Amino acid sequence: MVRRRPAYGAGAPHAVVLLGCFTIAGWAVFLVSGEATVWRMALWFVGAAIAHDLVLFPVYAAVDRRLRRATRTDLGNEEGRPGRAAVAADRVAVLNHIRVPALGAALLFLVFLPGILNLGDATYAAATGEQRVSYAIRWLWVSGALFLLSGLVLAVRLARRR
Amino acid sequence: MLSPTGVAEAIRRGWRSPLRGPRLTSFLGLMLLLSLPLVIITGLLDYAAYGPRFGQAFPTHVSWMRLPLFDWPTRPAWLFRLTQGLHVGLGIVLIPVVLAKLWSVIPRLFVWPPARSAAQVLERLSLVLLVGGILFEIATGVLDIQYAYLFGFDFYTAHYFGAWVFIGAFVAHVALKLPRLIATLRRGRVPTPEPPDPDGLVASRPGPVTVGRRGALALVGGGALLLAALTFGQSIDGPLRRTALLLPRGRNPGNGPNGFQVNRSAAAAGIQPASTGSAWRLTLTGGGRSVLLDRAALLAMTQHTARLPIACVEGWSTMQTWTGVRLADLATLAGVPEPASAHVTSLERNGLFRQATLQSNQVADDDSLLALRVNGADLSANHGFPARVIVPALPGVHCTKWVASIDFRPGGNG
Numbered sequence: 298m299v300r301r302r303p304a305y306g307a308g309a310p311h312a313v314v315l316l317g318c319f320t321i322a323g324w325a326v327f328l329v330s331g332e333a334t335v336w337r338m339a340l341w342f343v344g345a346a347i348a349h350d351l352v353l354f355p356v357y358a359a360v361d362r363r364l365r366r367a368t369r370t371d372l373g374n375e376e377g378r379p380g381r382a383a384v385a386a387d388r389v390a391v392l393n394h395i396r397v398p399a400l401g402a403a404l405l406f407l408v409f410l411p412g413i414l415n416l417g418d419a420t421y422a423a424a425t426g427e428q429r430v431s432y433a434i435r436w437l438w439v440s441g442a443l444f445l446l447s448g449l450v451l452a453v454r455l456a457r458r459r
Numbered sequence: 460m461l462s463p464t465g466v467a468e469a470i471r472r473g474w475r476s477p478l479r480g481p482r483l484t485s486f487l488g489l490m491l492l493l494s495l496p497l498v499i500i501t502g503l504l505d506y507a508a509y510g511p512r513f514g515q516a517f518p519t520h521v522s523w524m525r526l527p528l529f530d531w532p533t534r535p536a537w538l539f540r541l542t543q544g545l546h547v548g549l550g551i552v553l554i555p556v557v558l559a560k561l562w563s564v565i566p567r568l569f570v571w572p573p574a575r576s577a578a579q580v581l582e583r584l585s586l587v588l589l590v591g592g593i594l595f596e597i598a599t600g601v602l603d604i605q606y607a608y609l610f611g612f613d614f615y616t617a618h619y620f621g622a623w624v625f626i627g628a629f630v631a632h633v634a635l636k637l638p639r640l641i642a643t644l645r646r647g648r649v650p651t652p653e654p655p656d657p658d659g660l661v662a663s664r665p666g667p668v669t670v671g672r673r674g675a676l677a678l679v680g681g682g683a684l685l686l687a688a689l690t691f692g693q694s695i696d697g698p699l700r701r702t703a704l705l706l707p708r709g710r711n712p713g714n715g716p717n718g719f720q721v722n723r724s725a726a727a728a729g730i731q732p733a734s735t736g737s738a739w740r741l742t743l744t745g746g747g748r749s750v751l752l753d754r755a756a757l758l759a760m761t762q763h764t765a766r767l768p769i770a771c772v773e774g775w776s777t778m779q780t781w782t783g784v785r786l787a788d789l790a791t792l793a794g795v796p797e798p799a800s801a802h803v804t805s806l807e808r809n810g811l812f813r814q815a816t817l818q819s820n821q822v823a824d825d826d827s828l829l830a831l832r833v834n835g836a837d838l839s840a841n842h843g844f845p846a847r848v849i850v851p852a853l854p855g856v857h858c859t860k861w862v863a864s865i866d867f868r869p870g871g872n873g
Binding site for chain 1: 590594
């Protein structure tokens, strides 16, 4: 037992737990393997992870980097310099008051995408007995409200600091 | 020439966020550890509610991958409304937590070499199942409730087996990581950025702190609250329903007694007005005979009124007042006063839900009706005129509309 350990790299419980995980996954795959669309499912399964890790994440990370550059909050700690701390704090406040509503708007776009982009009209009509109306305007309103609210709070915060 | 190791090292040094670290990851992990089991259980309960013993839960062949068989209760009447509302609602609300959790550990994805032992290879493979699984479930679920079947495969099959792949990986991940989560959270307060950790979550050259750990967690919580505020309206009646601003079921389809949400329109079901007019007859069978009733005969029977929710697998629900004949009375009329089950068939020819089998308790409940009227008016065509089934706590799609016949099946030993 002790001898085998270096070969595997972890204890027996580790192997047992993962064996259980792969058994369940394998069984699920076995049960769907008869479906004609099984490859499509596999594609979406792997595609979902790739879309998140290699598209969504790099995109929002890049947007945030730009924001930090634009608000000059990526320069490092300026608290050491007299008089600069207040300016730095203001910049961070501006950054975060853009970040928060932007994240909110992006989150809503991501989750409610079909309604906003009018996807699946036919299935919508069959299900509800009504025509789909685009929610793009509603999404813009909600997003606008988030930015407005954030801007107002920022204005109050900055005014109080003066 | 850049070596993979060189690239990996450049990427490693490129992680600058001062927020990442075991403590943040553990907090997010704890949130998911406490909430995701509820989404899993309610999902499995939903499958049970569809009646797998009658072969009417989809996917049909799941071998042991389901809860033990049991009769889905009719009480409380809001049971399915609650379980399915939670499954969908909580599933949506947790999206920002899942995204934040993935953000917190993403440097691990680019570690080089990816694995140093067989154990690490296997663990990384299990993480593919974990991450792919949760994102697959979120994507298919979110698209399904908004009627955008972009994926081109059967939703039930994919979402159900995808869930099992995730469940296996989730249990394994919790088993392997829980000790570290507990140890990390027990350690008490740590500064931001956190001290260097063996997993390399903490940035080697952290950038300036622009949001504290608490701020980041509040942001995640705020995202969850925002989604909650825009989702739960689909389970509420009245003006508050409209708060589900961006969801299909945030709309109130008209006023009047029949002005509530439709799950499948008469047009989509191919219901011809001629077949629901004066020529319509309800056929009751069971006990070796059949009884034909027209709508007038049904209206002449003892009428019962019940206020019951109708809840959809898509998470939305609505409470209405239904009037009609008790299913138990129809069973008696058919000569099977205590049926083991009842098979209801619709006029609809092609839909997946043109028929449903009801358990004995679902026939026997005092509020189980063949409804003829709703909120004091005749059912509209979209709500199943001339008659539809309504049973407490039964999934909406099994409350068959445009009922053509009911076969009451006697029990094995009387």
